[in-house]
Amino acid sequence: MNETLATSRHSLLCQVNGKTISAEVEARTTLLDFLREHLRLTGTKKGCNEGACGTCTVLVDGKRMNACLTLAVQCAGREIVTIEGVGTIDALHPVQQAFIAYDALQCGYCTPGQILSAIACIAEGHATDPDTVREWMSGNICRCSAYPQITAAVLGAAGKLGANRDA
Amino acid sequence: MRDFTYAIARTLDQAIATDPSRAMLIAGGTELLNWFRLGVAAPDHVVDLAGIEDLKRITIEGEVLTIGALSTLAEVGDHPAVRTHAPVLAQACLAAASPQIRNRATLGGNVLQKTRCAYFRAEEPLPWGCNKRHAGSGCAALNGINDRHAIFDWTEQCVAVHPSDPAVALASLDAEIEIAGASGRRVVPAARFHLSQHEAAELGLDPAQAETRLEPHEVITGYRVPLRGGARSAYVKVRERASYEYALVSAAAVIELENGLIARAALALGSVAQRPWRLAEAEARIVGLPPTRDAVLPILKRCFGDARPLADNGYKIAMAAGAAARAIVEAAS
Numbered sequence: 344m345n346e347t348l349a350t351s352r353h354s355l356l357c358q359v360n361g362k363t364i365s366a367e368v369e370a371r372t373t374l375l376d377f378l379r380e381h382l383r384l385t386g387t388k389k390g391c392n393e394g395a396c397g398t399c400t401v402l403v404d405g406k407r408m409n410a411c412l413t414l415a416v417q418c419a420g421r422e423i424v425t426i427e428g429v430g431t432i433d434a435l436h437p438v439q440q441a442f443i444a445y446d447a448l449q450c451g452y453c454t455p456g457q458i459l460s461a462i463a464c465i466a467e468g469h470a471t472d473p474d475t476v477r478e479w480m481s482g483n484i485c486r487c488s489a490y491p492q493i494t495a496a497v498l499g500a501a502g503k504l505g506a507n508r509d510a
Numbered sequence: 511m512r513d514f515t516y517a518i519a520r521t522l523d524q525a526i527a528t529d530p531s532r533a534m535l536i537a538g539g540t541e542l543l544n545w546f547r548l549g550v551a552a553p554d555h556v557v558d559l560a561g562i563e564d565l566k567r568i569t570i571e572g573e574v575l576t577i578g579a580l581s582t583l584a585e586v587g588d589h590p591a592v593r594t595h596a597p598v599l600a601q602a603c604l605a606a607a608s609p610q611i612r613n614r615a616t617l618g619g620n621v622l623q624k625t626r627c628a629y630f631r632a633e634e635p636l637p638w639g640c641n642k643r644h645a646g647s648g649c650a651a652l653n654g655i656n657d658r659h660a661i662f663d664w665t666e667q668c669v670a671v672h673p674s675d676p677a678v679a680l681a682s683l684d685a686e687i688e689i690a691g692a693s694g695r696r697v698v699p700a701a702r703f704h705l706s707q708h709e710a711a712e713l714g715l716d717p718a719q720a721e722t723r724l725e726p727h728e729v730i731t732g733y734r735v736p737l738r739g740g741a742r743s744a745y746v747k748v749r750e751r752a753s754y755e756y757a758l759v760s761a762a763a764v765i766e767l768e769n770g771l772i773a774r775a776a777l778a779l780g781s782v783a784q785r786p787w788r789l790a791e792a793e794a795r796i797v798g799l800p801p802t803r804d805a806v807l808p809i810l811k812r813c814f815g816d817a818r819p820l821a822d823n824g825y826k827i828a829m830a831a832g833a834a835a836r837a838i839v840e841a842a843s
Contacts, residue, residue: 351515370516370556373543393544394611406584406613412540413614416516417558460610467609481753482608 353416359384360428368415375399375410377418378425386426386455390484397483400456401425407463409482426455429462438462441500442493449487457483461497470501511546514553518561522729526692528557530726535559537580538614540607541623549634550624550643565618565731568592575735579618579688583607583676586617596735598743598762598841602679605747608754618730621677621687621703622722625670625784626756627651627659641667641718649718657822658758661814661830662783663706668718669820671781672704673756679745681786682762682778685735691728698723700733701778704785721784740766744840746833747780757781759830763837765801772796772806775838779830782817789813789834801842807835 351370358364359382366381375392378384378401390396392411399410402424430436438461441447448454460483464470469479476497477490485493498504519525525535533555536542545551559565565580568589575595577586586592587603607615624630629640629650639648651659651669659669680687680700687698703722705713710720724730743764749755760780766773775796777789792813799805810831817827 351513353516369513371511371513371546393547394540394608397608397610400610403613407610408613409540409610412538412543412611414516414536414539414543417536417539417560464609469609478753479609482610 355415355419357418357420358422360424370414370416372415373411374401374403374408374413374415374418374423377415378410378423384425384427388452388455390452390456395484396453396456397460398453398456400459400483402459402463405463405466407460407482424459426458429458436462438465438496438500441496445492445496445499447489447492447496448485449489453483453485453487457485457493461493461500464497465501470497470503472503473498511543512552514546515555516558517555518558520561522562522564522690522731525557525559525562525729526690526727528555533557535729537616537619538582538611540611540615541619544631545624547633548631550630559618559729570595570737573737575737577617577733577735579730579732580616581618583612583615583617583620584609586676587612595737596679596683596743598682598745598764598837599676599679599685599735601745602675602747602760602762605745605760606675617676617733621674621680621700621730622724623672623674624721626673627670629654630670641716642670645716645719651820653821655822656820657825658756658781659820659823660707660783661817661819661823661826662787663708663816664784664818664820665707665711665717667711667716668707668784670707670718670784672721672784672786673781674786675745675747675757675760675780677704678760678778678780678786679743679762680733680735681788682743682764682776683735684776685733687730688732688734689724689728690731691725695731697734701786701788706784709785738764738766741774742767742841744837746837746840748829748833759826759833761830761833761837762786763834763841765838765841767801767842770800772799772801772838777834777837779834782826782830792834796838801838803835803839806838807831810834 388398390398394412534553565578567578583603593600638650685700707717711717747760762778764776779787
């Protein structure tokens with residue numbers, strides 16, 4: 344193709360947490376750096392920055408993806424949801440409520456990614472039983488090893504364990 | 511990451527016309543962005559295939575399942591036609607990576623990923639030799655920590671294995687890889703697409719750096735999977751944790767049964783060589799046997815005469831034979 348038309352500076356138009364965002368980014372800017380450095384949405388964490396830990400998980404057009412493995416320019420016209428777009432302080436998302444109720448975090452660093460991944464896992468229909476949840480949440484590493492509680496929280500939020508238990 | 515220009519190709523012709531000495535094609539980007547970070551590649555231009563709608567289809571035409579190269583691993587793994595007619599491929603796709611990565615990674619890009627050899631996957635400047643990264647610098651794995659490396663067909667220049675799960679399934683299915691290039695279109699059998707180091711050397715190519723038969727200016731456009739009535743299949747991946755990990759070894763089995771006995775078998779191993787490794791001798795010798803572990807495992811164990819394990823990976827022979835036996839049993843069940 345005619346590469347003289349290509350450029351390293353790009354106008355990017357997308358939706359982030361329901362707001363229309365218009366920005367200029369370098370081609371090499373990842374979605375993760377765009378969210379954190381350009382939009383100051385620091386809820387999305389940078390852990391390994393190579394797709395191994397899952398703590399940068401966001402939803403792109405409803406699908407969970409690693410923001411560190413996505414170029415911002417590849418998100419033109421897409422709808423992105425980060426942890427800042429999930430629930431509010433006064434009205435937590437049911438998955439956030441479940442993570443509190445089931446004590447599914449210790450240090451909390453992986454939690455934004457866990458919650459975005461859990462929302463997708465439930466929407467995909469993969470929150471059916473503990474083994475299935477473990478398989479379909481395997482892209483999110485928890486260094487505090489809160490896996491039993493995370494599994495319970497995902498199943499609880501999916502309504503597979505009855506009402507949320509008390510913390 | 512060094513900066514580059516970015517453009518979206520709208521047609522296959524635009525993608526093929528990119529200058530391979532300066533530009534790289536991107537699809538999901540799950541592998542490419544890590545190459546850029548490590549310095550494995552540093553192109554001036556990146557051309558995105560995402561605009562080429564023709565490459566996103568999964569269809570059945572007659573006896574052939576066709577999968578466009580831009581289909582994601584999640585789409586292939588979830589597709590009813592793939593799950594019904596080629597379960598080994600659906601299982602291999604869903605055993606790969608994580609749900610997040612499978613939502614981006616494409617089947618076209620997957621077979622072009624590079625080895626997970628830890629000596630290869632290091633940041634510049636490399637503190638050791640790696641002939642894949644720098645020709646002539648040596649192979650740190652040959653006499654280093656090589657428990658994850660090849661047992662078949664390696665050379666002293668490189669002992670890496672190819673990590674793709676779907677490639678192993680495609681090889682067992684006798685699938686073909688569709689390729690488009692400046693001089694037209696061609697197909698390559700999936701089992702012959704990747705090159706072992708020994709094969710590359712025999713072709714006069716660099717044994718460490720030549721990994722596939724894809725030429726510069728060529729693009730994978732899709733896969734053609736022949737569907738055989740009555741074929742059953744399964745993929746077994748052995749790894750150090752239950753999910754989200756590369757294989758120590760893997761095995762794909764496609765079998766047909768007559769009166770409860772194996773009438774035809776195709777077996778491919780993964781993570782034992784730089785290409786999917788078909789067990790042609792075993793495929794012939796298990797015909798007529800029942801698809802049970804007791805019946806096939808002794809035969810499989812005797813079909814590793816060509817293996818040349820390194821210091822740390824002799825375990826792969828027994829593990830691969832066991833994985834192949836399990837794949838046969840699971841395919842039959």
